[in-house]
Amino acid sequence: MSTPQDQTILVLLDRGPDGQLAASAAGLLAAAVALGTPVALIVGEDADALAERAAALGAARVLTAPGDQDALTVPAVDALQAAAGHVTPAAVIAAHSVEGREVAARFALRTGAALALDAVAVERDEEGIVARHAAYGGDYLVTSAATFGAPVITLREGSVDAPPPGDGAGGDIAPEVLDVTPSEAPAARVESVEPAREASDRPDLRSAAKVVSGGRGLGSAEQFALVEELADALGAAVGASRAAVDAGFVPASHQVGQTGVSVSPQLYVALGISGAIQHLAGMQTASTIVVINTDDKAPLFEIADFGVVGDVFTVVPQLIEALRSEGSS
């Protein structure tokens, strides 16, 4: 009989607009290591060049497939189908990113596999592999399982920590090039790619240990700089409410909440955000919540660990100043 650790976990790794492995790769492989033997799949041009990196992050084998870069999603679905046929996995894991989740879902539908979406953890119990989900903005913790067969699981980005560097087997690994039979399914064509304006060296919102978010209370895009200043003083990522995004203070990719990013950091600082239920849905599982708002009736105070009824434009500069002198003392 094979032990669980012998079982293959097929992991689809996303690539960023620069062609490198996406930041989600480390967490995906770490989740797979806990379930069995991770086999990575990398799709697209020059995928072989990324094999070593995948191995360093924990992949025991690396499968690659070229694939028409200009066709949306379909080539990756075809590659995933070929890879699964090749290694007969006990589970398939992909990122719950825009690209990753669609590939995973189409593969699940195509092959009749069960689909577990937006998992925050994967585990084994007596019955097999199960996925944990934070439903309704973390109000509930739900466990799902497949009725039978290998589940296809999309993992929320930033939910599984990467192993400390140097843990992976790493080193030399010969990528295995897959033989993919194209499905000929019609695909949308990609006409151009515009990489997002790189937000300097700030941590990534989804996986950051600290997040500083600003709302409508910041008043303007210029004044929103205060949020960035505090974020930099704390080494935090920058988030925002939908009202701040709608007002054009920051790009939509910073939106935290129901229809934005869900974060679960050690520290969440909310500046000039009232605390609408749709905002709470994306941040209420943070370990420590700090709120600064002029309105003492703002609902966000109800879940704050430390709240300041006050003006962000006086409190925050003083806070930054105090943090600086703390750092230098």
Next chain:
Amino acid sequence: MRILVLAKPVPDTYGQRTLSLETGLADRDADVAVLDEISERALEVALAHAGDHDGTEVVVLAMAPQSLQASLRKALAMGAHDAVQVVDDALVGADAVLTAEVLAAAAQRTGFDLIVAGNASTDGSGGVVPAMIAERLGIACATSLSSASIADGEVRGERASDGATLTVCAALPAVISITEALPDPRMPNFKGIMAAKKKEIETLRLGDLGVEALPDDVARSIMVEASERPPREAGTIITDTGDAGTQLARFLVANRLA
């Protein structure tokens, strides 16, 4: 041209949303249901196109219990020409794959040139149903569009992808999904509300669609456990009298969060 809009009724996020701890399923009886805001935006995309292009027919499609028909009435009141609802007791607790299979079959039966959906619902928020419908129907798919222009034979838009914006183009028939960057939906007017009351909503059952809820060879995703997160404990709230920033800094340092 016929545009099919996927309109999902969801528990109102402004109210309390409950999951049954017994079944792990949304408690549709306990919550107030509304037409999902993102579905309304999808409908707005279709109605705006229809307003500028004579001969465009807008049909809304939902898979939802009979009791949630009010959401489809609202879509009709906003200006949709027709509505189709798939209702079947076997669909209680349907997972995302089954939902896509059902909607794909209903779409095929109704007929369409373009399907418009939201990028992710506000309850399940899986964000995968539109792509799976395209997979099942064997048609092109362009999802997460933050802009969309519909033309003869094709649809084009900006896809808000991971770390990049892609300009994509799909030949019709196709499925698109849109993000909340698209315009706010219109409000139903009095005339629309009156007209919607008189309209017949077509009801389909699984048998009409040839879809089985639990075939032997297809695995489903089921909830095996659900628990409620314990409420947060109340914290310290201070009113700024000149030194709140300093006090907050001390709090962060003391908790090793600075």
